Amino acid sequence: MTQQAMYQPPTGGDPVADLSKAPLPTSKTLRSRQNLPIQLLRFISFDLRILRMVAKGHH
Template identity: 65%
Template sequence: MTQLTMSEPSHGGAPIVDLSRAPLPTRATLRRRRNIPLQFLRFVAFDLRIMRMVIKGHH
């Protein structure tokens, strides 16, 4: 099986994805993504929102 890179055309002749103009994350964004305590808090907040939806769905 042949592996395609981002610049090689697919079978249709069009590129798969052109990410050359995509914005890069800022230093602050990268720092937040790597901050373990912040990610844990976001995980807990997300879980609480999901649990609230589940509990409301049972009434």
């Protein structure tokens, strides 16, 4: 019976995440992330959602 070497993560510090297999964003995704009008619309919609959530909590 052979014994396999177990991976020992480095002690201390932050844990290390393996992102080598993470999907890369498409060119369309990158353009939308860098487009200021789209970002403004996303920001406004996010703010409205948070505002609605806070308003529901204070009845």
